[in-house]
Amino acid sequence: MSRDRTLPGLAVATLVLLGVAAAAPGWMVFTLVVSLAQGLVVLGLMVLWRAGLMSFGQSLYYAVGGYTVGLINIQFGLSNALLLVLAAPAVAGLLAFLLGFLLARYRDIFFSMLTLAFAMILYGVLVKSSTLGSTDGFSILTPSFLGPHPGPDATQRLLTGLAALIALLAAALVHRYLKSTAGHLATAIRDNEIRVEYLGYSVHRAIHVKYVLAGILAGAGGAIVAMAIGHIDPEMAYWTTAGEFVFVAILAGAGSVAAPFLGAILFVVLRTYAAQYTPHLWHMVLGGTLLLFIVFLPDGVWSLFERACRPLKRRAPS
Amino acid sequence: MLMIKRKYRDTLRALVRAAALGLAVAGMVFCTGTAARAAGDVKLGIVTFLSGPAAGPFGIPSRNAANLVIDAINQGTLPAPYNTKGFGGATIDPVIIDEAGSTTQVVENFRNLVQQRHVDAVVGYVSSGSCLAIAPVAEELKMLTVFYDCGTPRIFEAHSYKYVFRTSATATMDNVGAARYLKQMFPGDTTYAGINPNYAWGQDSWRDFTDSMKVIEPKSKVTVALWPKLFAGQYNAEISTLLINKQQIIHSSLFGGDLTAFLAQADARDLPKHSRLVLTTGETDMYTFSKHIPDGTIIGARGPYGVFAHKSPLNTWFRAAFEKRFGTPPIYTSYQMAQAILGLKAAYDKAAQEAGKRPDQDEVIKALTYLKFEGVGDAVDMALGNGHQAVTEMAYGTYEYDAKTKTPKLVNIVYFPAWCVNPPPGTKAVQWISGGMKGAKCQ
CATH class of the missing domain: 3.40.50.2300 (Response regulator)
Structure with a gap:
């Protein structure tokens, strides 16, 4: 068995990201923070995906994360970024825990459609609440950190640094989880649930845990993106947002906890350039890329890395 | 047969990988290459719906108006009072991008327009949601931004902005x-x-x-x-x-x-x-x-536009030129877009005259605040929101x-x-x- 290099790799990647957050031009920092937020959501999708479940409704928790930040802003006037990135996943996780009792009973397309339904219910409720600005949404307070306000540019950089650390923490914890017995159960559940039950594990509970985990991660992503953008609206809960996460999940592949972040960065960079240089055709560029990936790299970008490492493994005595 | 198929697939994979690498390199070149531009030009970002359900009724008619008016300004062929060339003499170099997509994307595209493509001013936005999200970002990036359509009165009622203007009246x-x-x-x-x-x-x-x-x-x-x-x-x-x-x-x-x-x-x-x-x-x-x-x-x-526009040489020219170039009469969003660009021209011209050289952003902003100018359809008065919001x-x-x-x-x-x-x-x-x-x- 080859040595697991995921954790050191993540640490190095985080250092690089922190460097980008500190020194890169402003637009790159913004691209990075949006990618990291999206990567967090997709990381949660990956956990579910490994068990054969695809949520078309992660936008639900993404929006809950965003609106938690917004409502805490309005109700309590609090804008501390550290507090908000803890509160949002907590609320999202709680909601996922409650909905999980129902959703953990379903598989395949039924699971996907139900998750989608819950996201669209939230969307409908938000659109009807004109006190929250309906589809126009409302502005988020500029996030503050411990100490005096550092100015807009430094705020973005600090937020991006915070997002990178959260991403590291999340990726490391999910990695540990996937290496644990409960994590390894995912593949078994996907292949044969009845056998898993006979082994003495509760499939229901395992899926419930994965669902809550995905909800927490999406909540964190929503909170970060809300603070980075400075505005939230119901579109965060809309199915196209959820579709984007699935897009990135397919682009990234489920091979490693680093894959979602790599996929998200690739996606946002692709979208940025497509929108700038093909303003009339960017949908086609994105769609075409997805098609190419599905046809030629069905296991996502990450499979390129895996393939690059394979010859090394083959040479090593097993 | 199988062998051939596999070989074919391997080749294709290699091609895809090469394409990905090429894309990455191209990206890096773009990143470093964007700073280069003509020094005399005013680089103007234009944002409107180029795709999605709002493109047909709003986006495309306003994009067409933008192209028409910018070409005419650059050639100096507009009727009075806009019969001088360019923005205070400087040629306009338009950069058009799409407003469609999530708010994240709209903000992302705006930031890229400012920080990566270094535009001098931005005119755009149809959706009120876009305007509400962009206003604080424009302020943060200190970028002169003129909203041409979006209806909500919330923008200047809840906040006071220095860099943000709207040349159309609210809904x-x-x-x-x-x-x-x-x-x-x-x-x-x-x-x-x-x-x-x-x-x-x-x-x-x-x-x-x-x-x-x-x-x-x-x-x-x-x-x-x-x-x-x-x-x-x-x-x-x-x-x-x-x-x-x-x-x-x-x-x-x-x-x-x-x-x-x-x-x-x-x-x-x-x-x-x-x-x-x-x-x-x-x-x-x-x-x-x-x-x-x-x-x-x-x-x-939504104002004195289209069929409601008052008769003037400017309006006569606009209707005729628009119909000739695009085959349909201009609708109100076309008028609103033209109005925003003309407002910016009026401010640039005024500031250039006062400064005696190409004005900097603060001078243009000063000129645009509380400005009264001729739109295509009617007079526009930037009277609300501390001189940043028009009434007509x-x-x-x-x-x-x-x-x-x-x-x-x-x-x-x-x-x-x-x-x-x-x-x-x-x-x-x-x-x-x-x-x-x-x-x-x-x-």
């Missing part, structure tokens, strides 16, 4: 104007229903209209308020409800494809014989859908279709002065309306 006057028009032309009509798209624009329109009616016609009564989904396209259930209720007026802020679909379905079931339609954005459908709009329908254009006249008319000549026209057009349908400075629109529209000057 407040659409609905105050509609209520005033009804009172003036159809004083006997006091019962009304509403069918508005269920999102912020529709909700705000209905709120403003009902509040205005309460003030202007206290006896008025609502029969039913209907909320079809945005981009629903299918209104038969709503039309049935409207037919069951007995009201004299039906208010609607449906727009674009929604409005077209509603009109077609309403016409087929004779709804217009039952109640008089008031369409706050009806002008967009006037030429393309003439036969389906029943005579007597009350039509607005408002106009409504009654539709008539001449079957002989096959031309649509408007009769009984009434123009309402700006201060008759807009709140005075320092007052929030919603409170101004519900407080009885104090200080309105309608003479």
Whole structure:
């Protein structure tokens, strides 16, 4: 068995990201923070995906994360970024825990459609609440950190640094989880649930845990993106947002906890350039890329890395 | 056979990998290459819907207007008072991007426009959600940004901005104007229903209209308020409800494809014989859908635009040149886009004259604040929001279709002065309306 290099790799990647957050031009920092937020959501999708479940409704928790930040802003006037990135996943996780009792009973397309339904219910409720600005949404307070306000540019950089650390923490914890017995159960559940039950594990509970985990991660992503953008609206809960996460999940592949972040960065960079240089055709560029990936790299970008490492493994005595 | 297939696949994979690498390298080159540009030009970011359901009715007509007006400014062929070349002499170099996508994407594209492509100013945004999200970002990046359309009055009511302007009036006057028009032309009509798209624009329109009616016609009564989904396209259930209720007026802020679909379905079931339609954005459908709009329908254009535009050399040129180049008459969003670019030109020209050289951003901002300038359709006064938000006249008319000549026209057009349908400075629109529209000057 080859040595697991995921954790050191993540640490190095985080250092690089922190460097980008500190020194890169402003637009790159913004691209990075949006990618990291999206990567967090997709990381949660990956956990579910490994068990054969695809949520078309992660936008639900993404929006809950965003609106938690917004409502805490309005109700309590609090804008501390550290507090908000803890509160949002907590609320999202709680909601996922409650909905999980129902959703953990379903598989395949039924699971996907139900998750989608819950996201669209939230969307409908938000659109009807004109006190929250309906589809126009409302502005988020500029996030503050411990100490005096550092100015807009430094705020973005600090937020991006915070997002990178959260991403590291999340990726490391999910990695540990996937290496644990409960994590390894995912593949078994996907292949044969009845056998898993006979082994003495509760499939229901395992899926419930994965669902809550995905909800927490999406909540964190929503909170970060809300603070980075400075505005939230119901579109965060809309199915196209959820579709984007699935897009990135397919682009990234489920091979490693680093894959979602790599996929998200690739996606946002692709979208940025497509929108700038093909303003009339960017949908086609994105769609075409997805098609190419599905046809030629069905296991996502990450499979390129895996393939690059394979010859090394083959040479090593097993 | 299998071998060949595998070999073929391997080659393709290698190609994809090479393409990915190429893309990455190209990306890096772009990153470093964007700083280079002509020093004399004014790089102007233009943002509007190039895709999605809002592109047809709003985005493309305004993009066309932008191209037309920018070309004419660069050649110096506009009629007076804009018959000088460029923005204070500097050639305009437009960069057009799409407004479609999530708010994240809209903000992302704006930041890239500013920080990566280094534009000198941005004109754009149709959706109120986009404007609300962009305003603080423009302020943060210190980028002169002129909104040309978005309706919500919230932007300058909740905040005070230095870098953000809007050269079109807010949606407040659409609905105050509609209520005033009804009172003036159809004083006997006091019962009304509403069918508005269920999102912020529709909700705000209905709120403003009902509040205005309460003030202007206290006896008025609502029969039913209907909320079809945005981009629903299918209104038969709503039309049935409207037919069951007995009201004299039906208010609607449906727009674009929604409005077209509603009109077609309403016409087929004779709804217009039952109640008089008031369409706050009806002008967009006037030429393309003439036969389906029943005579007597009350039509607005969100300001003195399109068919309501006053006669002037500028307007005559605009209509003729637009029709010649794009094959259709310009609609109100075309006018709004032209108005935003002309406002910016007026400010640049004024600032350039005062500075005696190419003005810097602060000088342009100073010139644009509280500026009074000629739009294509009417005079524009940047009087609200500390000189950052425009007010204009408002106009409504009654539709008539001449079957002989096959031309649509408007009769009984009434123009309402700006201060008759807009709140005075320092007052929030919603409170101004519900407080009885104090200080309105309608003479």
